[in-house]
Amino acid sequence: MRPLSLVEPSGRYLSFEEREEIALLRAKGKGVREIARAMGRSPGTVSRELRRNAATRSGKSEYRALVAQWKAQESAKRPKVAKLAVNDALREYVRERLAGRVRRPDGTLADGPTPEPWKGLNKPLRADRRWSLAWSPEQISHRLKIEFPDDESMRISHEAIYQSLFIEGRGALKRELVACLRTGRALRRPRERSRNKAQGHVTEDVVLSQRPAEAADRAVPGHWEGDLIIGTGRSAIGTLVERSSRATILVHLPRLDGWGEKPTVKNGPALGGYGAVAMNAALTASLADLPQQLRQTLTWDRGKELAAHAAFTLDTGTKVFFADPHSPWQRPTNENTNGLLRQYFPKGTDLSRWSAADLRAVAYTLNNRPRKTLGWKTPAEVFHEHLESLDQAGVASTD
16 A cells, blocks of 8 residues: 655645544544634534544544544545546536537527637637536536435536636537626636716615615515617617516517618607607516516616606506616616626627527526526426416415
């Protein structure tokens, strides 16, 4: 056997003396947090050590310092063969969830745009990108546990997927699949988000502070957040996201007749497709099929596209409230969803070219991606549960 090394590691890693101390305190019946306080380590460090490096040969988990030291050294050996490089089934599952084709609800393919060849540049936001399922590595990692509960070979961390994409020479996933990530960047780098401009058409009775308290509680369904994503040539797509289930509806806003054919008339109708009248009509049509209990309020930013919100509320019964100026965090669900949608509708592209069927295909794709905040359920599954609960309540009330 290769001799056990007791060389003192860096302070980031546990030493053999620390593992001996963990073993002694554990034998005395001390808990994880008590051991962590005694050693000056994080409870997470102690918890992972007990879980990963305990001896299991006797059929039960028992922590021994020598066995733990040997296991730690074995797992630290480098280089290791990437799990995705040797597990064909796992690699295909990851690749399909990253780069799989977008389909409409009826199963037909939605082709999307035809992008330029991938060049590996770190500026993907100003050009078309290929539409794909585009699950995030974290979504893929946690969904594996749900779909393969008894197959331990179908397990991989989200960081391992990121490294297979970002690090050359791993031999598992093709480098160009980084374009299927939400940001699409070839390098890891944070991005500054834009700030919304305040508008002056909001009255005191529709500011966010007047919104019912239950709207802030995500346990109550029927409260929506909305906004526009803007493209070139004054093109736009409306986005609606339900706060509880994170279900997404994309609002088709086609340009009106006469766009680009005659000069703009001051104070005339907005032909770009998202003037106040056109916006009200499109939002009303998008929410018309939902029961009233699932369309109680709508929180919007201060854009003038909802300047006629009073008429919208009168027509639909959905109360509109506006976030404070420069406060996108007051619509967090919608802001996050708009970030996801930019993978399909990048900035600097013409959004008017996409049909209502194309928008439904993208919404269908997002609504069937598992979400961490939903316990790795999909928005469609959670929204369907809300609809079923309303149906059951209706049947019970008639008995």
